[in-house]
Amino acid sequence: MDFWNAVGELSGWPLVFLFIALLVAFAFEFINGFHDTANAVTTVIYTHTLSATPAVLYSGAMNFLGALVTVLAGGAAVAFSIVNLLPVDLLIKANSNAALVMVLALLFAGVMWNLGTWYLGLPVSSSHTLIGSILGVGVANSLWKGEGFNGVNWAKAGEVGAGLLLSPLCGFVAAAVLLLLMRRTLKEPKLYEPPHDGDRPPRWVRVVLICTCGGVSFAHGSNDGQKGMGLLLLVLIGFMPVHYALNVNEPEKAPALLNAVNEVRAAYAKHNVPLPDALDRNLRYVAGHLDGLGSLDELRKREEQDKDGRPQNVRWEVRQALFQTNHEIKRAVAGVGVPAEFRTELEQVRKMRIAPAIEFVPVWVVVGTALALGIGTCVGYKRIVITVAEKIGKTHLTYGQGAAAESVAAATILAASFIKLPVSTTQVLSSGIAGTMAANGSGVQGSTCRKILLAWALTLPACMLLAGLLFVFGRLLVG
Known part of the structure; x- marks a missing residue:
């Protein structure tokens, strides 16, 4: 009810822009679903554990539950690590046009970069995309006003950046170590050989792979779902700051x-x-x-x-x-x-x-974000799946590699949610698969890995630049 009461105080273009911003914010989380969660279903599809349709439906349901359960049961600390990247005072101190342009610029920059990299089949980080867009509009706004680089909470940016940088390294090393431990303790050769056409993994391996796929999907929902909620909160604070100043739920x-x-x-x-x-x-x-x-x-x-x-x-x-x-x-x-x-x-x-x-998230934001993420998981996943499964390593993904990479990814992402840091599912799982390829002696495809690493390196600065340019264009357009 508070949302509709607040909307009732808007009219004209601000009201139109509000619904555009909400639509684009939900679209970002929808794209995040099939862009990032493709990583989670790669192993079960390519090890013939599940066929594609039940795999993505299962992953979508677990994403929905991860986003919903984590926030309703444990709070939304990751969401507010996103909100607090951009000092929300800026949205209040800026004139209304500037606030609207800031929100719309970061939204469109995030969606444009995610769609572009998805089209190219590059598994980049939606977290980097979102954070780069937020930093870009914050810096652009402060430079526009002649205040230097004060438009960003740099302390929080450093904290978030550390988590995003360290998590892929942890994924690579931990997955490699886990696979080596498995080879020492689980002597079944079939676990470490690429499956042949028509092969299906042993029953107990299928159970493990289904559980790890569900674990990664749930963990992705718990972490990336909160990022989408943080994005929606920036929209609500930007358009209706007074109504979302204090906890409307209680x-x-x-x-x-x-x-x-x-x-x-x-x-x-x-x-x-x-x-x-x-x-x-x-x-x-x-x-x-x-x-x-x-x-x-x-x-x-x-x-x-x-x-x-x-x-x-x-x-x-x-x-x-x-x-x-x-x-x-x-x-x-x-x-x-x-x-x-x-x-x-x-x-x-x-x-x-x-x-x-x-620090609160309205219930409708929690449910809406969880739905967008879950539904998004069920479409558009194939481009990223092919890259992760066929183009990172020189050989087909084995059962042991899939189990090791996904186990590490699920544990890393859930741990990050527990300590209130946003991390990238894409980077953690892709790094984990590369780590298992190296540990298994399978080798990696240098050209693909170079493209992925280049995309990872460019995502943050490119999104900052894109969001900054959209902000400047918007300010010139609306005054």
């Missing part, structure tokens, strides 16, 4: 937040830790606006009644104060020389009370 959080503010102060006082001035100001601001409220929705009334020169978008200002409070508590918890009990108390308040008020 508007009754006002009393709990006020208690959390008091608990933070009490923890600092109890353990004789100096309260930073910035944190003190933010706590006072939040307490002053939440005092006496039974619901976060009641902040809207204060916006309408505020005639004393204070900001009219009080909900957004409260959100920003809570965001900074959340950040300050993280710094305090990570600091040295503070009592362990103090850290525990602060972290519990932050995770249970403060963060959920500002």
Whole structure:
């Protein structure tokens, strides 16, 4: 309901652009489904474990469940690592035209690059595509305003970049090591030889390969599904910032937040830790606006009644104060020389009370993203499947290679979701297959690997440039 209430306040071109942006955001996740998840079904198709149709339907269902279950059960930390790449203040401080152009430019850049690389059969990273597009519009906007390169949260970009760079190396090494261990313990020669026409793997191998395919698909949904949710949140914040400032799913959080503010102060006082001035100001601001409220929705009334020169978008200002409070508590918890009990108390308040008020995903976004990802998995997968299975190694994929590569990929991606980092399913699994080819002595096709590595290297800068150029074109067009 809150979405339709917010939409009711838009009219004309902003309303049209909102629905275009939502359509393109869902299209990005749909393309992500058949672009990235093709990797998951490659092994079961090429080892004759499953035929193509049941394989992609199974993978699509597991993608849907991964995106849905992970967020509803464990939160959307990966989604907010995407949102926080672009300081959302920019979407508010910019004039409305600039905010709309930023969102549309990053969306179209991501879709254009993903479709282009899919057409060429190159298994590049949708994560790199999305992150490059976000960085591109952030930098372009700050350069447009003469503010240098301040339009990006570079600390968060470095954290995300480290995960994307290290995960393929982990995939290559871990898959190679796992295959070597398998050769030592599982002596059945058939596991390490390319299957002949009509061959089917032993029953227990089929079970393993089906489970690893499901595991990779579920892991992909859990990680990449959240990236799509982050993309949709950028759209909603860009077009309707006030309505998506605070948790619309649980508007009754006002009393709990006020208690959390008091608990933070009490923890600092109890353990004789100096309260930073910035944190003190933010706590006072939040307490002053939440005092006496039974619901976060009641902040809207204060916006309408505020005639004393204070900001009219009080909900957004409260959100920003809570965001900074959340950040300050993280710094305090990570600091040295503070009592362990103090850290525990602060972290519990932050995770249970403060963060959920500002880091939330509406249920319709969760379900819509999961559906787009799952349905997308079921179409358009063949180009990437052929590249991964036939053109990385010099020989046909073996049963053992498929099981090792997918086991490592599923474990790596689920671990990344657990530690709240976005990683690339494409890179992890492609690297894993290359690692098993090297460990098995099968060799790799140098020309294909060079093309894939070049595409991986170019994706981030190319998407930054493409998104930046689209932003500049859009600004020139709309003023």
